[in-house]
Each structure stands twice: as C-alpha cells, then as structure tokens.
Amino acid sequence: MSQDEDMDARLARLTAATADVRPRADFSMRTMQRIGQQQLGTLYALGAPARRFLPLGMLAAALAMVWAVSVSGQVDEAMAASDDTELSW
Amino acid sequence: MLGNLSDAEDVVQDAYVKAHRALMTGEFDGRANVTTWLYRIVANQSIDAMRSRKRRPQPTDTADESISDLASAEQKLALSELDDWMSELPADQRAALVLKAVEGLTSPEIAEVLQCSEGAVEQRLVRARAALRKRSEGQ
DSSP states (O other): OHHHHHHHHHHHHHHHHHTTOOOOTTHHHHHHHHHHHHHHHHHHHHHHHHGGGHHHHHHHHHHHHHHHHHHHHHHHHHHHHHHHOOOOO | OOSOHHHHHHHHHHHHHHHHHHHHHTOOOSOSOHHHHHHHHHHHHHHHHHHHHHHSOOOHHHHHHHTTTTSOHHHHHHHHHHHHHHTTSOHHHHHHHIIIIISOOOHHHHHHHHTSOHHHHHHHHHHHHHHHHHHHHHO
C-alpha cells in the first residue's frame, strides 16, 4: 500500500503544482472568433441552396414591378377623369 | 491530460466550438448534466488528440517552446514530469486517471463522462496504477 500512497502523493503534488496553469490571455477572444466563423459558415451554408432560386426571384420581382407600374397608370387615369367630373346637387 | 498547454488550448477551444454548435443545432438533448456533457466533449477531444499524437510523435523541444510563455518554471517542470510519467499509458486509462486524481470525479461520474460502465472505469484505473507503479520502480 505504501507504493500506492507514494503514487497518490506524487499525483497530488503534480496536480497542485499545475492547478494554477491558465490559458493565454487571448484564449477567450480566439475562441469567440472561431465560434463567430462557425456561425458565418452556417449562414453561408444556408444561403447556398437559396441561391438556386435567385433567377426565379428576380423574374417575380420584375413582373411585380411591371404590374405595379400598369396599375399605377390606371389609377392616375381614373383620378384625372374624376377631376373633370362636376358634382351635381 | 495532454501534458502540453498548447495542445490543451486547442482541445478546449475545439470543445467549446463543438459545444456551441451542439447547443445551436439542438444536438444537446439535456439528458446529461451540462458539466458532465462538457467534460465528455473535452475528454473525447483529448483522447483523440492523444491517439493522433501517438501516431505522429512531436519533438520534445516543440512542446517545451509552446509552454514557455504560459507557465512558471515549476509548473513547466511539473507538467513535463506528469506527461513523462503518464506517457506510456493508453489514452483511455490516462483519461480515467486524470479525471479521478486531478479533476476529483467519482467513478460513476467518470463512467458517465467516458460513456462506459463503472466496472470498465475501475479496470482502467487499476491498470493505469499498475503501469505507473511499474514505471516508478523502473525510474
């Protein structure tokens, strides 16, 4: 048993001697940077499949613009016509 | 566990990144205690690092240089002694012994961290002690 006690004492001594060892000062910053890079990577990975739908989205946006302009023209014409109408009492 | 502060920093950093990813993606199911779960990630990363280091041994001066600005002379000496003493132990035995003797975990806690039975933990500890005793006698 004395050998085990010697071994435990040696382990205890080495544990105590290394207990105060700390990482470098910039450790937290470097870790946060890596986590940030990981998050950016996740966003990029999510964005890649979405890019396949980009042409369809652009076409839909162009059609919406044409529709909005034509509707706006019709509204202008209607408003202009209503300005000429005299109210009868 | 690794006897090298630079490797230890890398392992802990990888463990934090892995833990963050697991939390974000919902991989952590909350069944284990958070501390136990973090211990498990760090222990697994350390075991992987030890195994890959055994496959690709590093020159000793690299290890010394890596800790030169991190620790005092006594700490460097103690780390070097600890690493040298445990260098022959298989990674799983070394992990069990460090969790027991250095981190002060109980055998059931170690079993949960290393995801094995308590019997397996006891067996690893007995084997590790026997190997260290043999090594001490040889020194």
